[in-house]
Amino acid sequence: MPNFKVVKSAPAIIALILGVMILWPTSSTTTSAMMFDGVDTTFKTKCASCHSLDGSGSSPVGKSMKLRDLRSAEVQKQTDAQLQGIISKGKGKMPAFEKSLGADTCKALVGHLRELAKKK
């Protein structure tokens, strides 16, 4: 009964295909999560000391500097170019980061700020 054999092995084949389908997106998600993690880590190490991890600026340092919540409408209404300019060139007590991080990372950080605002 060859047909029976095929039917019997079908679940195994389906399981294999499902396994590949499940594993495949997982591995690509990991890659993009790692890329996202790059900016994430930069924000954590270079920015969170003043702005807090969530961008709220609610830490004692942030409060003492009277930082605006980076997720707030006042900050978010600025264009990508304006925000990148502040990160790159600095503003008041805000250090300039273009020299140490490079223009691309400053741009990516703007993207990170937009993501933080979405998560609020």
Ligand code: HEC
């Ligand atoms: C030493 C503390 C400090 C660090 C570190 C710091 N900032 Fe700031 N940041 C400030 C201060 C102070 C201001 C307010 C500047 C002003 O308006 O005079 C500011 C303002 C900003 C603004 C503009 C917000 C607004 O009110 O319009 C952005 C965007 C920003 N910072 C992003 C970043 C990013 C991204 C990093 C990391 C690469 C970072 N900051 C690191 C202190 C800091």
